[in-house]
Amino acid sequence: MDPGHVPTVMILAVVLSLVGTAVTQQHAASFPEDFIFGAATASYQVEGAWNEDGKGENIWDRMLHEHPEYSSNGDNGDVACDSYHKYQEDVQMLKALGVDVYRFSISWARILPTGDLDVINQPGIDYYNNLINELLANGIQPMVTMYHWDLPQALQYIGGWPNPILADYFVEYARLLFDEFGDRVRWWITFNEPASFVGGYSSVGVAAPSQNASGIGDYLAAHTVLRAHARAYRLYDEQYRAAQNGTSDFFGINHYATKFVISGEEGISPSMTRDTGTVLVDTQNYPTGFRNLLNWIAAEYPGYQVVVTENGLRTGAGINDTDRIEYYVSYLDAVLQAVNTDGVPVIGYVAWSLMDNLEWTGGFSVKFGLYEVDFDDPDLPRTPKASAGVMGDIFRTKQLPTDFLQSFV
Numbered sequence: 001m002d003p004g005h006v007p008t009v010m011i012l013a014v015v016l017s018l019v020g021t022a023v024t025q026q027h028a029a030s031f032p033e034d035f036i037f038g039a040a041t042a043s044y045q046v047e048g049a050w051n052e053d054g055k056g057e058n059i060w061d062r063m064l065h066e067h068p069e070y071s072s073n074g075d076n077g078d079v080a081c082d083s084y085h086k087y088q089e090d091v092q093m094l095k096a097l098g099v100d101v102y103r104f105s106i107s108w109a110r111i112l113p114t115g116d117l118d119v120i121n122q123p124g125i126d127y128y129n130n131l132i133n134e135l136l137a138n139g140i141q142p143m144v145t146m147y148h149w150d151l152p153q154a155l156q157y158i159g160g161w162p163n164p165i166l167a168d169y170f171v172e173y174a175r176l177l178f179d180e181f182g183d184r185v186r187w188w189i190t191f192n193e194p195a196s197f198v199g200g201y202s203s204v205g206v207a208a209p210s211q212n213a214s215g216i217g218d219y220l221a222a223h224t225v226l227r228a229h230a231r232a233y234r235l236y237d238e239q240y241r242a243a244q245n246g247t248s249d250f251f252g253i254n255h256y257a258t259k260f261v262i263s264g265e266e267g268i269s270p271s272m273t274r275d276t277g278t279v280l281v282d283t284q285n286y287p288t289g290f291r292n293l294l295n296w297i298a299a300e301y302p303g304y305q306v307v308v309t310e311n312g313l314r315t316g317a318g319i320n321d322t323d324r325i326e327y328y329v330s331y332l333d334a335v336l337q338a339v340n341t342d343g344v345p346v347i348g349y350v351a352w353s354l355m356d357n358l359e360w361t362g363g364f365s366v367k368f369g370l371y372e373v374d375f376d377d378p379d380l381p382r383t384p385k386a387s388a389g390v391m392g393d394i395f396r397t398k399q400l401p402t403d404f405l406q407s408f409v
Contacts, residue, residue: 029400031336036348037395038101039094039370040310042148042192044077045357047107049084053123056113058150059160059200059208060360070205075363081355081373082380084127091134093354093371093382098396101141101187103309103350104131105148108173115152117172125180132184143187143309143350146174146232149197149208149360156209161221162201170228171235178236182244188236189309190229193254198222202271206361215270250347251301254310255331258289285313285327287334294338294346305347308335312352312368314359319372319385328391332400351391355382 044060051057060077068074083090094102108115110124132142147170151160155169174190191197200207201217211217241247260282267273290311297306313327328351338344356369364375370388374381394400 029333029336029402030340031398032339033398034347035339035398036100036307037398038099038103038143038348038350039097039354040103040143040350040352041081041083041090041105041354041357042145042150043105043107043110044080044148044150045353045359046081046083046090046104046355047110048077048079048082050078052084053127054113054121055107055124056109056115056119056121057153058107058109059153059156060150062153062156063208063210067205067210070210071361072363072365075358075365077358079380080358081382086380087127087131088134089382090354091131091138091140093384094135094140095138096384097354097370097388097392099140100395101143101348101350102135102354103143103145103187103189105145105150105192106177107150108147109150109152109154111176112152112173113154115155115169115173117176120176128181132181136184141187142181142185143189144177144181144185145189145192146170146177147190148192149200151209160201160209160211161198161224162213162217164224164227166224167228167231171231174232175235178240178244182240186245186247189252190232191225192309194222194225198225214268215272215275218272248305250305250307251297252307252309253293253297254352255290255293255308256311256313257283258286258293259283285330287330290331291334291338291342294335294344295342298342298344305345307348307350308346309350310352311349314366314368317367317372319383321385321387324385324387325390328387329394329400332394336400 044058049055050061064071064076068076081090091102106128107124110127111121113119113121135142155166158165160166177188197207198218198221200209201211201221202214204210204212259280261278261280263277264279265274265277266279294306311328311331313324315321315324332349335346335349339346351370353368353370355371356364356367356373356375358364359366359368369385370391371382371384374383390401
């Protein structure tokens with residue numbers, strides 16, 4: 001995920017074990033015993049196999065094939081981390097980290113190559129069944145994102161998200177996912193960062209499908225996405241919730257950095273940026289800002305548990321990523337203070353990302369992973385970074401390393 005994007009998404013979720021809003025007295029560096037930790041990826045960024053076994057083309061396939069200049073070094077997701085073939089190895093990496101959940105996304109075009117139920121691709125369904133079963137066999141719960149930006153190209157031909165009929169297609173796609181995987185998946189996320197991916201309808205070369213309709217296309221897309229989310233939620237609530245073990249909703253938040261703004265106007269007209277009435281003056285890694293945001297969420301949406309569904313830091317190449325360790329520990333400390341001191345009902349935290357991957361138009365040169373991937377080696381070997389060791393200890397013990405905290409607090 002690009003930390004420059006605005007991080008918000010309201011999500012439909014399923015929770016295995018819940019914590020109450022009351023906070024017990026605990027050691028300052030300890031998370032609640034039932035706090036959930038995990039790591040995340042997204043289908044286009046890691047799977048590869050872009051046209052194997054019946055998978056259809058998606059909008060990122062199309063954009064980066066037609067315009068390799070839009071991506072750093074011409075990188076694309078044709079092979080990526082090859083998780084389509086290496087998912088068992090990825091699950092062992094997750095197990096070594098001691099995670100409770102693995103957040104991954106399903107490629108709509110791998111399941112429904114045309115975006116519609118007229119063609120159901122069984123090999124795609126088999127792939128996700130195999131992944132889900134492998135996770136469960138290793139004691140890891142799947143946290144499934146239905147849509148992480150890779151719309152089937154066939155649906156872009158009819159206008160993509162600005163076309164309100166896309167909500168109908170999404171609901172039927174969601175129904176198929178509930179039918180095929182809902183007996184084992186207890187955590188569902190409808191959309192990842194709508195505020196980011198609707199930007200694909202407001203500018204060229206930044207995000208797929210690269211449509212230049214600023215202040216129009218993005219608003220139309222946002223409206224369709226909100227309707228699609230609401231309808232998928234109602235579908236689950238009315239037809240699946242009772243049968244698929246009882247469940248609870250949560251508020252998911254992706255966060256990378258704090259933006260400081262002042263009143264004013266910037267951006268072209270029309271544009272979402274201009275409509276905010278603010279001017280961005282600075283962006284910083286500011287853990288206190290994250291704690292403040294979590295408190296705001298609890299006040300604005302009382303009664304909902306909160307899951308941090310993405311948080312991470314981009315760094316340079318190499319496995320000695322001390323800066324990432326400092327980032328994670330300081331942000332986890334902010335989460336801990338929100339939980340233990342402020343009483344914010346945060347029940348889980350998911351790190352971005354499990355491994356280095358295709359960071360959209362940033363290509364492979366942008367590194368967010370706990371595991372390094374050598375993209376110059378055709379075998380794409382994974383190597384744990386220093387941060388993997390530290391985060392693994394945190395995930396297993398549910399405690400922050402106080403000696404490390406003291407080194408920069």
